[in-house]
Amino acid sequence: MNIDSKELxxxxxxxxxxxxxxxxxxxxxxxxxxxxxKNNKVVVDLSGVSYIDSSGIASLVESFQTARKNGGGFTxxxxxxxxxxxxxxxRLDKVFTIAATVEEAAG
Amino acid sequence: xxxxxxTDTIISVTEERFGDHLELLSEMSRDFAECGDIEQALRMGxxxxxxxxxxxxxxxxxxxxxxxxxxxxxxxxxxxxxxLTLPKGKGIVGRCVESGHGEIVRDVxxxxxxxxxxxxxxxxxxxxxxxxxxxxxxxxxGAIEVLNQRGGDGLFSPSDLNMLMALxxxxxxxxxxxxxxxxxxxxxxxxxxxxxxxxxxxSLLPSPGGEGFPVSAVNVPARMVSGDxxxxxxxxxxxxxxxxGDVSGKGIGAALTMAKATSLFHCLGKAIHSPGHxxxxxxxxxxxxxxQGRFVTMSAGIxxxxxxxxxxxxxxxxPPLIMDMNGQFTEVPAAAPPLGIAxxxxxxxxxxxxxxxLEGGAIYIFTDGLTEGYLADGSExxxxxxxxxxxxxxxxxxxxxxxxxxxxxxxxxTPLRDDLTxxxxxxxxxxxNRPNHAKHLPAQDTDEEGAxxxxxxxxxxxxxxxxxxxxxEQSAALCGxxxxxxxxxxxxVDEACQNVIRHAYRGEDGxxxxxxxxxxxxxxxxxxxxxxxxxxSKIKPRDLDDLRPGxxxxxxxxxxxxxxxxxxxxxxEPGNVLRMEKRID
Numbered sequence: 001m002n003i004d005s006k007e008l009x010x011x012x013x014x015x016x017x018x019x020x021x022x023x024x025x026x027x028x029x030x031x032x033x034x035x036x037x038k039n040n041k042v043v044v045d046l047s048g049v050s051y052i053d054s055s056g057i058a059s060l061v062e063s064f065q066t067a068r069k070n071g072g073g074f075t076x077x078x079x080x081x082x083x084x085x086x087x088x089x090x091r092l093d094k095v096f097t098i099a100a101t102v103e104e105a106a107g
Numbered sequence: 108x109x110x111x112x113x114t115d116t117i118i119s120v121t122e123e124r125f126g127d128h129l130e131l132l133s134e135m136s137r138d139f140a141e142c143g144d145i146e147q148a149l150r151m152g153x154x155x156x157x158x159x160x161x162x163x164x165x166x167x168x169x170x171x172x173x174x175x176x177x178x179x180x181x182x183x184x185x186x187x188x189x190x191l192t193l194p195k196g197k198g199i200v201g202r203c204v205e206s207g208h209g210e211i212v213r214d215v216x217x218x219x220x221x222x223x224x225x226x227x228x229x230x231x232x233x234x235x236x237x238x239x240x241x242x243x244x245x246x247x248x249g250a251i252e253v254l255n256q257r258g259g260d261g262l263f264s265p266s267d268l269n270m271l272m273a274l275x276x277x278x279x280x281x282x283x284x285x286x287x288x289x290x291x292x293x294x295x296x297x298x299x300x301x302x303x304x305x306x307x308x309x310s311l312l313p314s315p316g317g318e319g320f321p322v323s324a325v326n327v328p329a330r331m332v333s334g335d336x337x338x339x340x341x342x343x344x345x346x347x348x349x350x351x352g353d354v355s356g357k358g359i360g361a362a363l364t365m366a367k368a369t370s371l372f373h374c375l376g377k378a379i380h381s382p383g384h385x386x387x388x389x390x391x392x393x394x395x396x397x398x399q400g401r402f403v404t405m406s407a408g409i410x411x412x413x414x415x416x417x418x419x420x421x422x423x424x425x426p427p428l429i430m431d432m433n434g435q436f437t438e439v440p441a442a443a444p445p446l447g448i449a450x451x452x453x454x455x456x457x458x459x460x461x462x463x464x465l466e467g468g469a470i471y472i473f474t475d476g477l478t479e480g481y482l483a484d485g486s487e488x489x490x491x492x493x494x495x496x497x498x499x500x501x502x503x504x505x506x507x508x509x510x511x512x513x514x515x516x517x518x519x520x521t522p523l524r525d526d527l528t529x530x531x532x533x534x535x536x537x538x539x540n541r542p543n544h545a546k547h548l549p550a551q552d553t554d555e556e557g558a559x560x561x562x563x564x565x566x567x568x569x570x571x572x573x574x575x576x577x578x579x580e581q582s583a584a585l586c587g588x589x590x591x592x593x594x595x596x597x598x599x600v601d602e603a604c605q606n607v608i609r610h611a612y613r614g615e616d617g618x619x620x621x622x623x624x625x626x627x628x629x630x631x632x633x634x635x636x637x638x639x640x641x642x643x644s645k646i647k648p649r650d651l652d653d654l655r656p657g658x659x660x661x662x663x664x665x666x667x668x669x670x671x672x673x674x675x676x677x678x679x680e681p682g683n684v685l686r687m688e689k690r691i692d
Contacts, residue, residue: 019573019576021569021572021573021576021601022569022572022601022605022608022609023569023570023572023573051576051597053572053598053601053602053605053660054602054605054659054660054663055605057659058659082594085591085594085595085598086598086663089598089662089663089666089667090659090662090663
């Protein structure tokens with residue numbers, strides 16, 4: 001799994017790539033919570049996620065809740081098919097704000 | 108010193124006077140014996156003697172040791188000085204109280220101890236004083252004085268002193284008797300009130316539930332009142348709410364706090380059907396009004412006779428024991444501090460709750476008075492002793508079981524160290540009315556089925572999940588699954604392995620065996636671990652309306668796979684088998 005973050009417009013874009021599983025989700029969780037603490041507008045690019053499990057989803061939920069509590073924005077962007085499938089299984093596809101592209105989310 | 112002490116005085120009285128003396132003394136003794144009011148009797152005695160001696164006035168002083176003063180309790184004469192206090196040892200009367208000797212002071216102006224300021228205030232002119240102590244054995248209680256003899260030379264004689272000494276002695280006895288009687292009355296009053304408190308307290312405990320009711324409880328107070336309590340009642344939906352608690356400390360203070368805690372439980376429990384939330388509320392109520400650092404340990408739960416499911420919350424209480432049908436014990440340790448220490452310590456979810464499936468077993472909640480109680484051989488019963496007795500009496504009805512446990516400690520004759528309280532909730536009758544109750548019990552795994560594709564043994568490390576995913580994906584393809592279905596099966600198997608790593612082994616090193624086979628139109632995945640048996644009833648998919656991290660994995664498995672069951676390993680070795688089946692269209 002790879003994690004990268006960069007600023008785009010006034011948003012902080014966190015890119016998760018590869019397999020976000022039990023082994024790697026602690027790193028993802030830390031990166032996401034850091035981003036939420038740093039920036040009021042966070043976009044998570046999930047286009048390169050080939051696999052995400054319940055622990056990875058839990059990290060997204062926790063960061064989403066933290067952002068919302070602080071009045072910040074938290075958007076998932078360019079969600080890969082495999083990540084979308086897991087979000088659907090968790091019935092979270094209607095809970096998260098999901099944008100088609102990173103640019104749209106950060107715009 | 109111008110006075111003469113009684114011991115120096117030669118007693119000389121005429122025959123006639125002696126007869127008068129006897130008559131007067133017998134009258135005074137009768138007054139003391141007959142009059143319920145000691146102060147009135149003393150005043151009557153004083154009046155009789157002042158009259159007899161033809162004195163202008165008289166006063167009776169009693170010593171108040173606590174305040175270190177002498178106080179005038181009765182007086183006769185033109186000036187009322189009752190209630191007057193003098194510092195201990197002051198004045199002629201004070202000296203008499205202190206020394207215990209009678210005195211005749213013929214001319215007070217020559218006695219340096221004389222307190223002229225009382226005369227100055229009252230306008231009375233004291234010339235001579237006759238003073239006798241009130242003593243019983245060696246205890247100095249006070250003194251009686253008479254002032255200014257009217258007739259004759261105006262001076263008191265040694266025979267007058269003897270007379271007054273006799274009055275002092277009988278007054279002393281009367282005072283001691285009266286004080287003892289008052290103490291006795293007070294003691295009886297306190298005992299009556301305690302008995303009343305004990306009656307009210309017993310009325311706060313629920314009545315026995317009757318034939319077939321699954322809960323029974325016993326409370327034996329060590330003293331008249333108890334700091335232990337229990338309660339149980341049936342909710343409208345048929346579930347049973349129950350609790351048992353122990354207030355720190357003993358006696359009436361603990362009993363009052365117990366009354367508060369049990370009333371809060373009974374009242375709030377009817378509306379709040381979550382033991383964790385209920386304990387949170389009771390905690391805040393008690394913490395806001397707690398006195399002397401008093402706190403309450405308490406376990407509360409809700410049980411459904413229909414399903415055997417029980418939700419329990421334990422606030423600092425001795426771990427309740429769950430005994431299953433096979434006589435295996437599980438303790439439920441406290442996950443929260445006792446109630447009343449700090450308000451508002453729980454979050455929005457209340458105090459922690461645990462879920463249990465009784466499946467014909469029983470839960471025992473008790474106070475440490477029981478486990479720390481002495482057996483006949485002088486040793487403490489302990490939790491092990493309790494378990495042993497419960498196993499011995501397993502076949503008896505639940506009320507007989509707890510009576511038997513109590514009987515080990517409460518043998519009669521020997522005083523109890525602490526209150527004894529135990530409550531049992533028994534699912535063994537209710538389980539018989541549950542037609543599907545057997546389905547929770549894991550079935551035996553069958554031997555191999557279908558065509559085996561994979562059988563690998565791996566260490567339970569998160570890094571192994573990648574291998575498991577690849578193997579599962581390839582196997583699914585071999586079974587004829589399309590890519591989407593294969594991806595779903597990968598998710599289910601990955602989550603099942605995570606459950607083994609995180610819950611079965613609790614993060615400890617272990618091993619798991621992944622076996623995949625194809626049987627008819629099904630792909631069958633078996634996950635075998637070697638961890639202690641899993642309580643199947645605790646594994647539940649989470650409520651998806653409840654948005655919070657975690658708890659999703661089991662939901663994914665049940666959502667994706669067509670059939671999921673826990674089985675007992677076919678080889679008879681310890682561990683669990685999770686068998687998952689996916690239909691291939």
